Amino acid sequence: MSTSSSAPDTSAPALEMKAVRKVYRMGDADIIALDHASLTVQHDEIVALVGPSGSGKTTLCSIAGGILGATEGRVVVAGDDITDYDAKQLTKFRQERVGFVFQSVNLVPFLTARENLLVVDELGRRTGAAARARADQLLEELGLADRRNNLPSQLSGGQRQRVAIGRALMNEPRLVLFDEPTSALDTQLGEQVMELIRNEMKSRGTAAIVVTHDERITHFCDRSVHIVDGHLDAA
Amino acid sequence: MKLALRELVRRPGRFATATVILTLIAVLLMFLGGLLDGLIRESTGAIRAQSGDLIVYSDTAQASFLRSRIEPDTRATVDAVDGVERTGGIGVVQLGARVPGNGPRDLASVALFGYEIAPDGVPDVPADGQAWADDILKADGVEVGDELLLGPARSPVTVAGFVSDTPYNSQGSLWASPATWRTVLTANRPDAQLADDVFQSLIVEVAPGADVGDVATAIDAATGDTETFTIDDAINAIPGVEEQQGTFNQIIGVTVVIGLVVIALFFALLTVERTGLYGVLKALGARSGTIFAGVVAQAVAVTLVAAVVAGGLALLLDAVIPPGSIPLLVTPTRIVTSTVLLLVAAIVGCAFSLRRVLRVDPASAIGSGS
Numbered sequence: 001m002s003t004s005s006s007a008p009d010t011s012a013p014a015l016e017m018k019a020v021r022k023v024y025r026m027g028d029a030d031i032i033a034l035d036h037a038s039l040t041v042q043h044d045e046i047v048a049l050v051g052p053s054g055s056g057k058t059t060l061c062s063i064a065g066g067i068l069g070a071t072e073g074r075v076v077v078a079g080d081d082i083t084d085y086d087a088k089q090l091t092k093f094r095q096e097r098v099g100f101v102f103q104s105v106n107l108v109p110f111l112t113a114r115e116n117l118l119v120v121d122e123l124g125r126r127t128g129a130a131a132r133a134r135a136d137q138l139l140e141e142l143g144l145a146d147r148r149n150n151l152p153s154q155l156s157g158g159q160r161q162r163v164a165i166g167r168a169l170m171n172e173p174r175l176v177l178f179d180e181p182t183s184a185l186d187t188q189l190g191e192q193v194m195e196l197i198r199n200e201m202k203s204r205g206t207a208a209i210v211v212t213h214d215e216r217i218t219h220f221c222d223r224s225v226h227i228v229d230g231h232l233d234a235a
Numbered sequence: 236m237k238l239a240l241r242e243l244v245r246r247p248g249r250f251a252t253a254t255v256i257l258t259l260i261a262v263l264l265m266f267l268g269g270l271l272d273g274l275i276r277e278s279t280g281a282i283r284a285q286s287g288d289l290i291v292y293s294d295t296a297q298a299s300f301l302r303s304r305i306e307p308d309t310r311a312t313v314d315a316v317d318g319v320e321r322t323g324g325i326g327v328v329q330l331g332a333r334v335p336g337n338g339p340r341d342l343a344s345v346a347l348f349g350y351e352i353a354p355d356g357v358p359d360v361p362a363d364g365q366a367w368a369d370d371i372l373k374a375d376g377v378e379v380g381d382e383l384l385l386g387p388a389r390s391p392v393t394v395a396g397f398v399s400d401t402p403y404n405s406q407g408s409l410w411a412s413p414a415t416w417r418t419v420l421t422a423n424r425p426d427a428q429l430a431d432d433v434f435q436s437l438i439v440e441v442a443p444g445a446d447v448g449d450v451a452t453a454i455d456a457a458t459g460d461t462e463t464f465t466i467d468d469a470i471n472a473i474p475g476v477e478e479q480q481g482t483f484n485q486i487i488g489v490t491v492v493i494g495l496v497v498i499a500l501f502f503a504l505l506t507v508e509r510t511g512l513y514g515v516l517k518a519l520g521a522r523s524g525t526i527f528a529g530v531v532a533q534a535v536a537v538t539l540v541a542a543v544v545a546g547g548l549a550l551l552l553d554a555v556i557p558p559g560s561i562p563l564l565v566t567p568t569r570i571v572t573s574t575v576l577l578l579v580a581a582i583v584g585c586a587f588s589l590r591r592v593l594r595v596d597p598a599s600a601i602g603s604g605s
């Protein structure tokens with residue numbers, strides 16, 4: 001039924017957005033957050049999305065990740081056209097195809113680092129032992145092996161950010177959306193996290209969009225796309 | 236679900252207030268139920284203990300012994316009805332009893348029965364002047380061998396031994412011979428005195444294989460002036476029993492509704508508080524149904540904890556309250572039914588949060604955040 005359960009086409013672009021428009025209705029006023037935005041992200045590409053505050057970066061990520069619907073245009077993620085998905089199909093799509101690292105870290109406060117990763121499996125595929133092995137491997141890679149049983153309140157900001165990255169990778173997504181992953185970190189930590197993101201993406205061949213308004217970290221990405229007032233440049 | 240139960244375990248403090256309030260409500264519920272059961276037990280024991288199948292009153296008696304009279308010819312008619320194996324006369328008089336060693340104004344309330352067919356747990360008819368006493372009279376200081384002086388006439392009756400669970404109208408029963416009962420009745424209630432062989436009521440044993448309901452109908456048809464009840468119907472027909480049940484069940488109903496409101500409010504607030512968390516979970520692919528199931532699981536868990544604690548407290552209360560003071564009877568059945576009522580209230584209460592859970596927008600997770 002849902003195309004997201006078909007075998008993924010691994011060489012298809014991770015994201016194809018075609019002439020996407022997003023209008024928020026605020027009472028009588030319409031806010032055009034995205035205007036005819038077209039963007040293709042290749043299956044193993046890391047794209048930096050750079051733009052000032054309020055330019056539509058978060059909106060673009062939300063649409064690419066099946067959290068928001070576009071007002072106009074088409075959205076295809078890893079070969080699945082999600083444009084006309086209903087809420088149920090989008091839920092399943094988010095479970096299986098994409099990973100998010102939110103602007104605010106948003107870990108579940110009463111779960112340990114490891115349990116925060118396992119939540120993704122409990123809500124989705126329920127693979128059990130396989131998920132536990134994957135969580136342990138991710139925590140190891142992210143340098144959190146000795147922190148796996150700590151609650152978020154017992155972790156530093158950088159460690160929390162790394163847990164969030166691990167959580168985004170738990171479902172083996174085709175596309176990971178990082179919304180300002182370094183904005184809460186100092187420069188040095190921010191660069192460490194970016195390096196980690198790049199390594200994780202490249203070793204898996206996973207595509208990513210990294211939102212930032214910091215030009216200095218774009219060199220960790222394969223290319224940069226600029227957004228101003230909902231318009232993407234043609235980079 | 237797992238997530239919700241983990242939250243319960245990791246953050247018990249969050250649920251403490253609700254648990255304490257629900258525990259108090261559950262205690263109240265079990266206490267009220269126990270009180271009702273105790274009152275009913277103390278009102279109905281003498282009838283419940285009857286080993287016969289039917290009980291025959293005059294048709295004007297409205298199931299009250301005191302208003303009923305069965306003449307010997309009526310009894311003969313009943314004896315002749317098909318399916319009647321045996322009949323036994325029964326009658327009661329309610330009086331104050333002076334207990335040896337108690338002050339002159341410290342009377343024990345007793346219901347002296349004269350009987351022919353021994354109720355369950357009551358030995359055969361004792362010698363004239365003696366009686367088997369219900370053990371709730373122990374609370375009044377009654378002991379085996381005591382000579383009780385009944386009523387204004389101070390009619391003496393000696394306690395031959397104790398029996399259990401036979402009280403009548405919340406009074407301790409004394410089970411005596413028909414002759415003793417008639418003597419005491421005549422001495423203390425001259426207006427209600429009955430000739431020899433006249434009883435207030437008849438206990439009927441139905442022949443094996445005969446249909447109890449059919450025999451009851453046949454008895455009333457044959458006599459023309461009796462109303463015959465099965466023992467179960469007679470219990471409910473005891474004046475006051477239905478009224479007590481109705482009143483208590485209304486109070487119990489209101490208490491359950493209060494429990495429902497507490498749960499509804501508590502989990503509605505909790506759901507509002509957790510909008511952000513639910514947004515994140517939805518963004519990660521959680522279905523609304525999964526999240527709502529978690530809310531219900533928490534409500535059920537909190538209610539179960541409250542019910543278990545309350546059940547323990549109710550049993551403790553039952554053990555601590557001296558017998559004869561408050562008619563409290565805490566049974567496993569009452570604890571279980573109270574728990575089930577509260578669980579239903581909890582689940583219905585959660586339903587008020589369903590709409591809010593459905594409305595949580597995963598987009599709220601990703602926005603500018605805090």
Ligand SMILES: Nc1ncnc2c1ncn2[C@@H]1O[C@H](COP(=O)(O)OP(=O)(O)O)[C@@H](O)[C@H]1O
Pocket residue numbers: 024025026031032033051052053054055056057058059060602603
């Ligand atoms: N839920 C919303 N309702 C109305 N307007 C919104 C909403 N979310 C974002 N916007 C508006 O859309 C524009 C783009 O927002 P956003 O995508 O969050 O930008 P960025 O992430 O680049 O800061 C802004 O003008 C913002 O105010």
Ligand SMILES: [Mg+2]
Pocket residue numbers: 057058059103179602603
């Ligand atoms: Mg943003």
